Amino acid sequence: MGRNFTVQELADFLFDRLIVDGPSCPDTEWLRQACQDAAADLLEEAEVVYKQEPVLDGGA
Numbered sequence: 001m002g003r004n005f006t007v008q009e010l011a012d013f014l015f016d017r018l019i020v021d022g023p024s025c026p027d028t029e030w031l032r033q034a035c036q037d038a039a040a041d042l043l044e045e046a047e048v049v050y051k052q053e054p055v056l057d058g059g060a
Contacts, residue, residue: 010039 014035019028 005043007036007039007043010043011036014039 011032012035015028015032018031018035
């Protein structure tokens with residue numbers, strides 16, 4: 001993994017992209033919570049996958 005993200009950073013990124021790319025809507029509060037939940041799920045899944053990858057020892 002190249003860079004560590006917090007749940008909040010990822011949630012803010014998702015929220016910003018969905019607002020920019022999505023349809024115009026006055027009620028976005030549900031979307032912010034959905035992004036927070038999705039970010040937590042994504043980071044948890046990434047951590048599980050990362051821990052399951054074989055460890056490279058540099059050929060030693």
